[in-house]
Amino acid sequence: MPILDLLGDPTLFGYALMYSLLALSLYLTFACGLFSLANAGFMAIGAYAAGLLVTRLGVDPVTSTAAAVAASVVIAAVVAAPMLRLRDIYLALLTFGFGEMVYVVANNASFTGGQFGLSVPLRVENWGIVVALASVMLLVWRWRTSLYGRAADAVRQDETAAEAMAIPTHRYMIVSFIVSAAICGLAGSLWAQHTYFISPHDFGFDLILNLFLFVVVGGVYRWYGAVVGAFGLTYVIQALAPLTVWRPVVLGLIMTICIVLLPEGVTGFRFRRFRRKRTSRHGPEAVTSTRAVSR
């Protein structure tokens, strides 16, 4: 049974776990209304920080991961304030430019190994990634139902109204952005120490698009949507491998149909017939909006 082989494949499971981490980081910024695409860049920073520490200094996995997270957080803290002056498409493009610049540096600098990449010994097994993902999921779940999570939701739905309710919107956005970068750094460090080899191409435009699809297909409506999307799509993409050249066509069709039929993602699907008129905990508005609908 090829499907069963797929489900029992430890390599694929590892990738699904790491994609889930990245998708959660993207969800954190979406959840407070930030349309940020800097995740691949922060992941690359974490991956190279950890990879270089391991190959050059032989640091143990825990220390190198902590250092990778710290590197992403420091850089995020520096760029957050000027970046978050922008909103919507402008922020998306600026953060996208940031990712491209990280890519260009990684591709051309000598200490990163340039386009030939960096070989890193295997230091992290799947169970390590499971632990990391479980901790991050716990964190996101607690955050979502806490005062901060609700405040972030208010910011996403209407920034002006949230500000009027004495919510320090700008500060929440910056904190979300930095925490999201920290998760990316964590994922990058695990990626570097799990996949034997990192190259700038791992963190390019393709990765951003994939994460985007994971989160939106999974649904921004529930916090676990990102994980559902990442896991589901990782396996679906792999299961479609026998289609060879037709795979991107079929995959694109699935994505498009999924978005058109379920714009709130698979976890946003509501059984209207059974649950009448009960508004969601996170507000009735469609969460595919990164901005308040107030007109």
Place this chain on the structure above:
Amino acid sequence: MNLFLQELFNGIVLGTEYALFAVGLVLIFGVLRVMNFAHGALFAWGGVGAVLAFGLVHGQPVVVSVLAGIIVGAGIALVMQVAIIDVLNAKKVSGHLAPAVATVGGAWVLVGLGGVVLGPNPRPFPDGVLKTTFHHVFLIDISVMQLGVLATAVIALVALDIVVFRTRLGRSIRAVAFEPDNAELLGIDVRLIRTSAFVISGALAGLAGALTTLTLDLASPYLSEGILVKGFAIIVLGGMGSVRGAILGALLLGVVEVATVAVGLSAYRDAAPALLLFVVLMLKPAGLFGRREVQRA
């Protein structure tokens, strides 16, 4: 001095191709408020159409190719509008995210189909049909193809400018871009205007793709990604939603790119747009030629 003029000219030719691509992106963002990730795929398909149609009609193969590129681009845009954007609008989906992701899916389908049609390798035109002869004109070397591309692109851009700023259709397009609800109240068929904006944008992308394919002498669906990044950089440089700003931004990017290669930094050629994008947005978020959009509460 010769070299400088030569590079400037090459940069301008490249810039007009970029301009054709970027104005379409601006149009669709301004009128539909959609970030179209499939615009690069429309561009690539314009090139695919140009290569496939080459030689179908005897006499004027290049003209037929260019027309094929335009038709392919416009056709795909029409299909996307009907199959994706109209459906999402009918469901009253708000925000940028869902339509943007749907266009990502569309781009995958188009690039994948391009790979199926052309195979994995870029497809050149049949052997030797595009003879590139350079003529020495006033200190610089110019090929007939470059002149043709430049002329076609300039005509198309001027025509677009006239349509947008001088005709009834253009006035409706600008009204819808400014405020769709008010436009609707004034009796403008918003859906029709949006569809025509998408089709015009697709036709421009197809034209840009056909012209680029003619200058490069190859077509490939995988051209889509690189040009998309450049297109985003250009519309930011020019200020979102400004057609004339996008044209200036495209020319600037073309010249900067050629200059990067000319001074021996060819490894950084593709970094130029990203760097420009980042610096401009950090320092002047409204773009070089744009006005700050009034934020509506």
